[in-house]
Amino acid sequence: MAKSRFEYVKQFERENFLLPDTYLIVRVDGKGFHKFSEEYEFSKPNDIRALKVMNNAAKNLMAQFPDIMMAYGDSDEYSFLLRRKCSLFERREMKLVSTFASFISVNYLYEWNLEFPEKQIRLERLPTFDARIVVYPTIKHIRDYFSWRQVDCHINNLYNTTFWTLVIKGGMTGREAENKLLGTVSSDKNEMLFKEFGINYNNESEIFKKGTILVREYDYTREGDDLSKRQQQRVEKQRKKASIEEYHLDIIGDTFWNERPWLLE
Numbered sequence: 001m002a003k004s005r006f007e008y009v010k011q012f013e014r015e016n017f018l019l020p021d022t023y024l025i026v027r028v029d030g031k032g033f034h035k036f037s038e039e040y041e042f043s044k045p046n047d048i049r050a051l052k053v054m055n056n057a058a059k060n061l062m063a064q065f066p067d068i069m070m071a072y073g074d075s076d077e078y079s080f081l082l083r084r085k086c087s088l089f090e091r092r093e094m095k096l097v098s099t100f101a102s103f104i105s106v107n108y109l110y111e112w113n114l115e116f117p118e119k120q121i122r123l124e125r126l127p128t129f130d131a132r133i134v135v136y137p138t139i140k141h142i143r144d145y146f147s148w149r150q151v152d153c154h155i156n157n158l159y160n161t162t163f164w165t166l167v168i169k170g171g172m173t174g175r176e177a178e179n180k181l182l183g184t185v186s187s188d189k190n191e192m193l194f195k196e197f198g199i200n201y202n203n204e205s206e207i208f209k210k211g212t213i214l215v216r217e218y219d220y221t222r223e224g225d226d227l228s229k230r231q232q233q234r235v236e237k238q239r240k241k242a243s244i245e246e247y248h249l250d251i252i253g254d255t256f257w258n259e260r261p262w263l264l265e
Ligand SMILES: Nc1nc2c(ncn2[C@@H]2O[C@H](COP(=O)(O)OP(=O)(O)OP(=O)(O)O)[C@@H](O)[C@H]2O)c(=O)[nH]1
Pocket: 029, 030, 031, 032, 033, 034, 035, 037, 042, 043, 044, 045, 046, 047, 048, 050, 051, 075, 076
């Protein structure tokens, strides 16, 4: 094909092919959801319907890309684990990051319209998401990564639950509640909720306390380099057909990982 004299500009493009044989985690996060949640009047501290929108958008993403083995989400964020052998977009970083960000944004809007037909999204505040991708070499990193996000969910949720209880039930201003919580640890907040408001934090919904785990569940066949082309295609097909299950587990710990060896194949 004849090249135009302008074609040389293409040489300036750069591509980052992510390290092969490593786990990839893509994390998406809603842009300015503090404002977004105020504008569309999310319940405080947690809006179960908004979480459902987020979870459904993440499920759509998993259904679209069978290389996503599992995902974890809370608040306005989701982390997706891509399998070690993933060759999606030839592991091109920019392709992966931009596709995930745009896919989650449009799916969030789509799912929002199904869940909240009464709350129309306005052009001035559309839901948009950023995305980043991190390469991890070992299973330990992946397990620690998901524990990190889940602990973060717990810490934020305990804080938000106490903060909004002080404001809504305790009649404090935001500033007053903030000051009261300054320097407190988990046990202080638990005690505050219980003693002053009769709320046992343990009885709060699991989805709020522990976040949501989405898992691609299927009959496990060991993969690896030694599979024939035919076997590989069979495993590939299985992965595509696999069901995507939603859990709200106490901890993403040993039992979770040991029961699902294919996630970290
Ligand atoms: N009331 C309410 N607010 C929520 C809920 N989920 C998320 N949010 C809001 O969304 C924010 C998400 O936090 P961040 O992602 O750190 O902050 P952000 O405002 O999105 O800012 P950037 O991510 O930096 O663009 C929270 O701080 C809350 O204000 C919810 O269920 N209810």
